[in-house]
Amino acid sequence: MVKSYLKYEHSKTFGLITSATSNAVWSADDDAPNASSRSTGGGRAVVGADEEVLCWDVKKGELLGRWKDSGCNAEVTAIAQSKTDPDIYAVGYGDGSIRVWDSRTATVIISFNGHRSGITVLAFDKSGIRLASGAQDTDIVVWDLVAEVGMFKLRGHKNQITGLSFLHPEDASENAADGEGDNELGAPNGDSSVSDDHAGFLLTASKDALIKLWDLGSQHCMETHVAQTNGECWSTGIMLDQSICITAGNDGELRVWSIDIKGLSSVSAHVTEDLERRYLSERGTLNRHGKDRTLGVTFHPSGSYVAVHGSEKAIELWAIRSPAEVQKSLARKRKRRKEKEKEKSLATDSTQKDANEEKHSDGEDVEEDKIDISEIIVPYVIVRTSGKVRSMDWAGTRIRKSLQVLAATTNNQLEVYDIPVKRKEKKSKSSEPPDYDRIFSVDMPGHRTDVRSLALSSDDRMLASASNGNLKIWNVRTQNCIRTLECGYALCSSFLPGDKIVVVGNRNGELELFDIASSTLIDTVKAHEGPVWTLHVHPDGRSMVTGSADKSAKFWNFEIVQEEIPGTKRTTPRLRLNHTRTLKVADDILSLRFSPDSRLLAVALLDNTVKVFFVDSLKLFLNLYGHKLPVLNMDISYDSKLIVTCSADKNVRLWGLDFGDCHKAFFAHQDSIMQVAFVPHNQDGNGHHFFSASKDRMVKYWDGDKFEQIQKLDGHHGEVWAIAVSRTGEFVVSASHDKSIRVWQQTDEQIFLEEEREKELEELYEGTLTTSLEPELDTGEEQSEVVAAGKQTVETLMAGEKIAEALDLGMADLELMDEWAALRATQPTAAPPPRNPLFLAYGNRSAEVHVLAVVQKIPAAALQDALLVLPFAHVRALFTFLRRWAARRWNLPLTCRVLFFLLKTHHRQIVASKTMRPMLDGIRAGLRAALQTQKDEMGFNLAALRFVGQRVREGGVRAYVDEEAWEREAEEDKGRRKRAFVDLA
Numbered sequence: 001m002v003k004s005y006l007k008y009e010h011s012k013t014f015g016l017i018t019s020a021t022s023n024a025v026w027s028a029d030d031d032a033p034n035a036s037s038r039s040t041g042g043g044r045a046v047v048g049a050d051e052e053v054l055c056w057d058v059k060k061g062e063l064l065g066r067w068k069d070s071g072c073n074a075e076v077t078a079i080a081q082s083k084t085d086p087d088i089y090a091v092g093y094g095d096g097s098i099r100v101w102d103s104r105t106a107t108v109i110i111s112f113n114g115h116r117s118g119i120t121v122l123a124f125d126k127s128g129i130r131l132a133s134g135a136q137d138t139d140i141v142v143w144d145l146v147a148e149v150g151m152f153k154l155r156g157h158k159n160q161i162t163g164l165s166f167l168h169p170e171d172a173s174e175n176a177a178d179g180e181g182d183n184e185l186g187a188p189n190g191d192s193s194v195s196d197d198h199a200g201f202l203l204t205a206s207k208d209a210l211i212k213l214w215d216l217g218s219q220h221c222m223e224t225h226v227a228q229t230n231g232e233c234w235s236t237g238i239m240l241d242q243s244i245c246i247t248a249g250n251d252g253e254l255r256v257w258s259i260d261i262k263g264l265s266s267v268s269a270h271v272t273e274d275l276e277r278r279y280l281s282e283r284g285t286l287n288r289h290g291k292d293r294t295l296g297v298t299f300h301p302s303g304s305y306v307a308v309h310g311s312e313k314a315i316e317l318w319a320i321r322s323p324a325e326v327q328k329s330l331a332r333k334r335k336r337r338k339e340k341e342k343e344k345s346l347a348t349d350s351t352q353k354d355a356n357e358e359k360h361s362d363g364e365d366v367e368e369d370k371i372d373i374s375e376i377i378v379p380y381v382i383v384r385t386s387g388k389v390r391s392m393d394w395a396g397t398r399i400r401k402s403l404q405v406l407a408a409t410t411n412n413q414l415e416v417y418d419i420p421v422k423r424k425e426k427k428s429k430s431s432e433p434p435d436y437d438r439i440f441s442v443d444m445p446g447h448r449t450d451v452r453s454l455a456l457s458s459d460d461r462m463l464a465s466a467s468n469g470n471l472k473i474w475n476v477r478t479q480n481c482i483r484t485l486e487c488g489y490a491l492c493s494s495f496l497p498g499d500k501i502v503v504v505g506n507r508n509g510e511l512e513l514f515d516i517a518s519s520t521l522i523d524t525v526k527a528h529e530g531p532v533w534t535l536h537v538h539p540d541g542r543s544m545v546t547g548s549a550d551k552s553a554k555f556w557n558f559e560i561v562q563e564e565i566p567g568t569k570r571t572t573p574r575l576r577l578n579h580t581r582t583l584k585v586a587d588d589i590l591s592l593r594f595s596p597d598s599r600l601l602a603v604a605l606l607d608n609t610v611k612v613f614f615v616d617s618l619k620l621f622l623n624l625y626g627h628k629l630p631v632l633n634m635d636i637s638y639d640s641k642l643i644v645t646c647s648a649d650k651n652v653r654l655w656g657l658d659f660g661d662c663h664k665a666f667f668a669h670q671d672s673i674m675q676v677a678f679v680p681h682n683q684d685g686n687g688h689h690f691f692s693a694s695k696d697r698m699v700k701y702w703d704g705d706k707f708e709q710i711q712k713l714d715g716h717h718g719e720v721w722a723i724a725v726s727r728t729g730e731f732v733v734s735a736s737h738d739k740s741i742r743v744w745q746q747t748d749e750q751i752f753l754e755e756e757r758e759k760e761l762e763e764l765y766e767g768t769l770t771t772s773l774e775p776e777l778d779t780g781e782e783q784s785e786v787v788a789a790g791k792q793t794v795e796t797l798m799a800g801e802k803i804a805e806a807l808d809l810g811m812a813d814l815e816l817m818d819e820w821a822a823l824r825a826t827q828p829t830a831a832p833p834p835r836n837p838l839f840l841a842y843g844n845r846s847a848e849v850h851v852l853a854v855v856q857k858i859p860a861a862a863l864q865d866a867l868l869v870l871p872f873a874h875v876r877a878l879f880t881f882l883r884r885w886a887a888r889r890w891n892l893p894l895t896c897r898v899l900f901f902l903l904k905t906h907h908r909q910i911v912a913s914k915t916m917r918p919m920l921d922g923i924r925a926g927l928r929a930a931l932q933t934q935k936d937e938m939g940f941n942l943a944a945l946r947f948v949g950q951r952v953r954e955g956g957v958r959a960y961v962d963e964e965a966w967e968r969e970a971e972e973d974k975g976r977r978k979r980a981f982v983d984l985a
């Protein structure tokens with residue numbers, strides 16, 4: 001009989017506030033009843049957390065929402081909020097896919113898949129109906145969110161995309177109408193003759209140090225400039241009025257560009273293009289205080305400030321001066337210079353003085369014509385954060401008394417800083433930067449550094465996680481952090497019997513005892529001279545052993561002593577560790593374990609060996625040789641018969657504890673194995689099953705009797721440092737470098753080893769299949785700038801196969817039904833022929849309905865790639881059905897979309913084929929009539945909507961009339977007969 005196993009599945013993730021792979025977006029409180037309460041709230045922070053998107057209330061530190069697509073395990077790499085609908089977010093993932101989420105319902109509206117590697121930047125256009133995405137594969141794709149398709153893919157950059165911004169010349173024309181002229185940077189705003197239907201422009205930047213301007217109407221690159229002089233361009237920022245753009249690179253260099261929006265307006269309004277004209281011009285260079293690479297540039301929505309940050313613990317705020325302030329500053333400088341010149345001239349003769357004044361006045365005129373950029377954008381304040389900044393966003397769109405900045409740091413926390421704004425009238429002579437405060441932070445639900453040790457309480461209700469600086473106690477059921485305690489650099493931890501005290505071993509050789517109920521440090525014991533790498537509580541619960549790098553293992557008894565309360569005669573019971581014995585060994589101890597029967601103690605040393613001692617006499621019992629690198633961890637089975645060891649040599653070895661023989665050695669992971677753990681009991685015959693966790697991001701489940709891998713638990717996005725198996729064996733907890741703690745729950749679903757192997761082979765085959773379908777990029781040939789936005793995936797291949805299968809069934813059924821119709825002409829009582837059982841299963845539906853239903857089920861984003869899979873023989877069959885759908889007017893938008901795509905794709909074959917022409921004529925006749933009817937319907941509905949809108953507007957306006965004048969006019973008009981107008985609706 002084939003043995004089955006119970007499957008473990010990922011059930012919960014906690015401990016992660018924000019991951020360092022994605023940016024953070026601030027959003028106003030959506031549930032605020034009015035504008036005044038909205039402004040007082042802290043707002044929401046939408047951040048990426050591995051494969052999920054988390055929505056935090058930054059004021060309360062509460063988790064408001066968790067968005068996860070069960071079909072995607074790739075980590076979130078980019079987030080963008082729609083400008084028109086603040087509830088719509090585009091989220092880019094590490095596998096190149098994009099999902100558009102509705103934040104109110106936490107559901108995916110649209111899924112796109114067009115990039116070969118991770119998304120780096122996303123941008124919505126002003127109307128919110130287009131989305132641009134840039135990725136590490138150097139491509140830029142523009143997506144249509146209404147039709148749910150990729151419009152085109154732009155190629156030209158040679159490295160990953162770091163900046164994207166839509167430019168809308170019509171915005172400038174509105175500004176011009178409002179009376180705005182040239183702005184301070186010399187970029188003219190506006191032209192009244194802007195084409196409303198122009199697709200707009202796209203500004204892109206890349207790590208190849210180039211900045212490009214694309215015309216989306218004609219789909220070509222208009223301009224290319226070198227953005228940075230000293231290496232890559234890491235980020236871009238663009239002002240809301242689209243007049244200024246800043247590109248940022250290495251060594252703190254910021255380059256400012258002015259955008260000629262007026263010129264772009266004329267390009268969009270006229271067909272002819274001025275080849276000599278440049279729409280993007282360099283305006284100058286600024287230098288940040290920090291000399292690291294600049295990772296983010298964000299303009300305040302008001303346009304008065306710009307925030308810049310690198311990879312260090314600081315955000316630099318720069319102020320953008322108004323024209324009046326710039327003129328004042330220049331006047332002050334001129335005044336100072338004149339004073340200096342006057343002082344110098346006292347020592348010189350009058351002729352030199354006249355010449356100097358003449359030169360100086362000439363210099364002033366030149367300077368006024370071209371103001372240096374450092375006079376316009378000036379440093380304001382440097383905000384020091386508590387962690388290295390990964391991304392930032394402005395918290396709030398208006399400036400009242402202060403600015404607020406949301407910072408997401410790489411050490412798993414969110415912070416909001418409040419920076420006061422200097423008032424012009426209260427300006428003091430001292431130019432000290434304003435003080436800032438950290439007003440909100442989300443840091444309780446996670447560790448600042450990697451979790452190095454996990455321990456479960458005896459009833460599996462509490463979990464202790466220890467890291468460098470923090471020990472946190474979690475409720476396993478609710479995933480809430482119930483205690484946070486400060487500790488040293490923790491390396492190992494355990495609950496003591498009773499689950500009220502946690503002991504932590506740290507890198508300084510100390511043992512720290514914490515009382516959970518009172519959240520206090522009870523005692524600190526200087527136990528060893530070197531780091532305490534491991535500790536284990538004796539199975540009888542009365543003592544414990546610790547192992548250290550000082551080449552000794554020490555045994556400690558738990559004693560309760562009565563301690564006097566200072567100032568009183570009363571005493572209180574206190575737990576003390578009493579050192580009883582010491583075991584000296586030849587090398588550093590990395591791990592040690594008691595056997596469950598309390599007979600043996602296994603000690604793993606730095607010399608790659610494991611030594612087994614008798615607990616009572618501390619005499620050597622067994623030497624386990626075999627690993628090529630140090631054993632990092634080990635565990636002993638419930639019956640004290642097996643010991644499993646894991647090593648930095650990527651191997652797991654199973655040994656018998658009777659004679660020390662190696663039962664099996666297998667290559668278990670692709671990197672060092674950090675921890676192994678047996679299931680603690682044998683209730684379901686799984687007492688010899690064990691788990692292993694490795695730096696290759698995997699947790700694996702093994703059968704220690706059959707020496708087989710049962711299951712891979714794949715979900716972490718960083719090295720897995722620690723695991724803990726529950727006492728019941730119903731769940732496993734793992735902690736990783738990605739700052740997340742994951743719970744893997746045992747389910748009732750059975751798995752069989754043969755099926756698991758087949759699944760792995762299928763995944764491997766599918767991976768190679770989709771890779772082979774990607775077009776080869778030939779470096780020798782000239783690549784086209786614009787290509788179709790599509791990507792073959794397993795889903796699109798399956799969808800193409802479904803269409804082909806439905807067409808084969810449908811054509812066979814059509815022939816069968818045509819023969820029956822011909823037979824009924826001569827024999828009216830002829831019985832209907834037996835149809836395919838599939839049609840009968842769907843309620844005896846016709847072939848046309850069946851094929852249409854199959855095509856309708858395919859997502860709009862994947863339809864074009866699915867149609868590309870079809871061979872030309874099936875295309876002919878599909879045209880047959882398209883003709884019938886058009887004649888019956890079924891789902892005309894879908895019919896037209898499929899038809900036009902097929903005509904474009906197979907144009908040459910269709911033109912060459914003689915049989916296709918009559919079919920196309922039939923489709924054209926039916927389709928034209930159907931489209932004309934739809935056009936008439938839409939025209940009628942539009943006219944009705946306009947009329948209803950007019951009535952609503954009239955009903956909403958009331959005129960104030962002077963009664964006396966009204967009565968006087970009425971008396972005058974009594975003798976005259978008036979015409980009456982009747983409104984016929």
